[in-house]
Amino acid sequence: MPLPTVHDAIIYLMVITSASDRDMTDDELARIGEVVKSWPVFTDFDRDKLVEVAQRCQELLHREGGLKAVLKDATRAIPSRLHDTAYAAAFEVAAVDLEMRMEEVRILQMLRGSLDLDPLTCTAIERAAKARHRMLT
Structure with missing residues (x-):
């Protein structure tokens, strides 16, 4: 199977993060x-x-070894200069509700390692995202 495009790969990482707790809000x-x-980008x-x-991405995740395969292919498709992006x-997806579930934390750990x-x-990325999502109340 061919590698995803860079755009697709970044979207895959966002989808993986959102779907990590099996509830894409x-x-x-x-x-x-x-x-x-x-x-x-x-x-x-x-x-x-x-x-x-x-x-x-969701279809790929449901295949045997889906998460690891999607993560590997996405990481390979994204140039190193865009790993932080x-x-x-x-x-951004994980921080939207300012509450990190254990599944999201685990996926983010995997992403840090893969990237x-x-x-x-x-x-720095995490602090900036949390600051952007804070509300007055």
Whole structure:
């Protein structure tokens, strides 16, 4: 099977993060849409294909060894200069409700390892995302 495109791979990481607790919430799905719509890395992505890409990821996840295979292929498809961007996109989805479930924490640990990101970079990405999602009340 061919590697996903870079866009598809980043979307896969967001879907994996959202689906980690087996409950893709409306807020998480909306955040994926917002990231695809507003982040410069997706400038030349056809937004009409977002649902198709997310569904393809879900299908791949349901195969034997699905999570590991999707994670491996996505990591290979994303250039190293975009590894921090990919992690930031995935963390955006996890941070949308400001509550980390154990499944999300585990997926994020796997992503950090697969993307070979240093702890300080991850901490900076995580703090920035949490700050963006805070509310007054």
